Amino acid sequence: MKSVASAPAKIILFGEHFIVYGGKAVLCSIDKRITVESELTTANNIEIESSLGRLAIPKSGSYKDTDLVFRPLAYIAQKTLEKFNSESGMRIRVSSEFPSGVGLGSSSACCVAAAGSISGLFGKLTKEEILKIAIDAERTIFENTSGADCTVCVYGGILEYSKDGHIRKLENAPNLELVVANSGIAHSTSKVVSMVRQFKDGKPEIFSSLCTKEANLIEDALDALQKNDLGKLGKLMTQNQEFLEKIGVSNDTLSSMISLVGGASYGAKLTGAGDGGCIIALADKSNLEKVLGALAEKYECFSAKIDTVGLEQRAS
Numbered sequence: 642m643k644s645v646a647s648a649p650a651k652i653i654l655f656g657e658h659f660i661v662y663g664g665k666a667v668l669c670s671i672d673k674r675i676t677v678e679s680e681l682t683t684a685n686n687i688e689i690e691s692s693l694g695r696l697a698i699p700k701s702g703s704y705k706d707t708d709l710v711f712r713p714l715a716y717i718a719q720k721t722l723e724k725f726n727s728e729s730g731m732r733i734r735v736s737s738e739f740p741s742g743v744g745l746g747s748s749s750a751c752c753v754a755a756a757g758s759i760s761g762l763f764g765k766l767t768k769e770e771i772l773k774i775a776i777d778a779e780r781t782i783f784e785n786t787s788g789a790d791c792t793v794c795v796y797g798g799i800l801e802y803s804k805d806g807h808i809r810k811l812e813n814a815p816n817l818e819l820v821v822a823n824s825g826i827a828h829s830t831s832k833v834v835s836m837v838r839q840f841k842d843g844k845p846e847i848f849s850s851l852c853t854k855e856a857n858l859i860e861d862a863l864d865a866l867q868k869n870d871l872g873k874l875g876k877l878m879t880q881n882q883e884f885l886e887k888i889g890v891s892n893d894t895l896s897s898m899i900s901l902v903g904g905a906s907y908g909a910k911l912t913g914a915g916d917g918g919c920i921i922a923l924a925d926k927s928n929l930e931k932v933l934g935a936l937a938e939k940y941e942c943f944s945a946k947i948d949t950v951g952l953e954q955r956a957s
């Protein structure tokens with residue numbers, strides 16, 4: 642039997658970085674997926690195959706010795722085989738509809754899809770149990786994760802989230818049209834998070850005042866989302882970008898991409914850790930083509946819709 646699970650890419654509408662220090666974030670999952678297929682084998686190893694390469698590790702080895710790219714998968718496979726006292730080996734295949742390392746949550750989506758797929762070989766876990774495995778797996782490569790990315794990959798839709806575990810899926814959330822554009826600059830989330838920690842430690846008062854402003858902005862954004870007020874939402878995105886610039890996670894490329902869509906979209910900002918990765922711009926049917934056109938000549942970009950499903954699992 643093969644067990645298949647898929648999880649969506651995510652974008653952070655508001656609150657990246659500030660969430661690590663106790664703030665709220667507003668995230669959504671989008672209609673691009675990572676799929677993980679796993680099966681038990683008679684071999685004595687765990688085989689992993691993805692667009693990032695191939696790997697076979699002995700079942701008895703430690704996931705800690707595995708290359709960072711595959712470490713969360715090795716962790717989930719080893720822990721699950723151990724938990725069920727299984728003598729089997731495992732084959733895992735990963736395929737993705739979106740690029741990795743650009744702020745779209747590929748690592749979290751992969752952890753969630755792998756936790757769903759691999760646990761599905763032995764029975765059915767709840768979404769909460771799968772989320773816990775996925776966050777533990779992500780911590781093998783990014784110890785300080787807020788857990789926000791894995792959470793939205795599991796539940797889908799637009800979520801209000803805080804690190805203490807508060808999760809609220811927005812009911813009747815608008816069906817946003819977003820344009821995602823890739824700067825082509827790869828980044829490391831854990832490095833950017835460390836940069837922000839240095840900023841906070843060096844300028845505690847400025848950071849604390851920005852946290853307060855961000856918290857107020859998020860309350861306004863939640864209100865604008867409930868009212869489907871795209872004009873207000875876009876302005877708040879642009880304002881959030883200014884806060885992100887102040888803490889040093891934007892760069893010239895991201896700023897110039899945001900300027901390119903300034904006139905055409907309702908608003909734009911970087912999404913995720915920053916220092917590279919992607920920007921998002923808010924649009925609707927009236928200006929979608931114009932926003933895409935403003936970016937398409939220089940950058941890989943696509944329009945995205947909210948995914949309301951989150952984690953999906955099936956056996957085949």
Ligand code: MEV
Nearest residue numbers: 657658786787788913914
């Ligand atoms: C990364 O997608 C979002 C950050 O806020 C880190 C985190 O929440 O773990 C930068």
